[in-house]
Amino acid sequence: MKIRASFLLELIVNLALPWLAYRLALPHWGETGGLIASAVPPVIWSLVELARFRRVDALSVLVLLGIVLSIAAMAAGGSPRMLLLRESLVSGAIGVAFLASLLMPRPLVFYLARATVAREKADGAAQIDALWRARPAFASALRLMTAVWGVGLTVETAVRVFMAMTWPIERFLVVSPFASYGIYGALLLWTFWYRKGLKKRASDAGGAAGDFAG
Template sequence: MKIRAGLVVELVCNLLLPWLAYRAALPLWGDVGALYASGVPPIVWSVVQFARSRRVDALSALVLLGIVLSLLMMALGGSPRLLLIRESLVTGAIGAVFLLSLMFTKPAIFYLARATVARERENGDADFEAGWHKWPKMRASIRLMTWVWGIGLVGECALRCWLVWQWSVERYLVVSPVIGYGIFGGLTLWTMWYARQMRQRARLAAAG
């Protein structure tokens, strides 16, 4: 029940409230002002979630980077359609970082996964680091996940940038978050499935 309640609150803050803020501010401040208003609920939600975690790790750093870049683009101004894609540009930049990190020994997903394991159990980061050096299949799997997330995030950015010039501002504001949640949801479900397959293979290898 707690998970469901949290999901409902997240959807309200990221889907319903931005649209309501846009509709309420449009007659008063025009398109640009309404878009500023629509960005407030998701930004507040992200800040609250970060404050509740009380921890700085790789994932939290990415969240803060997205907030800072969004605020910077809003401060610089621009056309309503440019403001609409500010978050997509952040997503695309993160995806590009993922792909560029494949040029190095340890890709971006390595650091995100290590931070997650460190939160779940004591000395998890050290065990994860040891596994990285010990198991070639683990290294190949993490690099594959980095490829998938990098391509997915860059593709999401490209799709939303194309749609923002094809649709009206209000239609994009309503439908775009649904597209984003769908893509992120698909990437997350694939990651959970793939991680489960990795754990099963590791258990079979240990038993064998």
């Protein structure tokens, strides 16, 4: 999908602002207070999206889920090794959600694509719905993307859990970012490669298909 101003604003609100709120609140309210403060920007964004478009932003929901899981991990014990895992809880939860959505009539990537196109075009949601019904190849592509990202994120979490539970903490802090970014990078490279093929298959459909694949 092309990078647009609205998409960049969405990333800033859901990724940059939560981090900034956390860093500002941490010295005053501690770890838990910082995490709670980091939830404020995506909550406000979701409320605005709900008021304007009668829908909840999917990225905000995923970010909030990760924050809630982080707070739950701290409440469960707050040991150093538990805290090492809090960043992986986000990717793990998303990976499981992706895989579980394959059992549903429409996978999670479908709803993420639908929300993105709907934000850019007044009839974008209807076009994605029609494309899903009319083109089985498009539906299969979204299911494959959901499966690949679900497996990749779940594997990333499993690797970090293994390292956090068995390695010395110092070694984990040095090596784990390389493992995580390596997996994320492989997923992104695969997505860019696969998207080219999807764009070719969707070019004849035009409209929402071109917006999603291009």
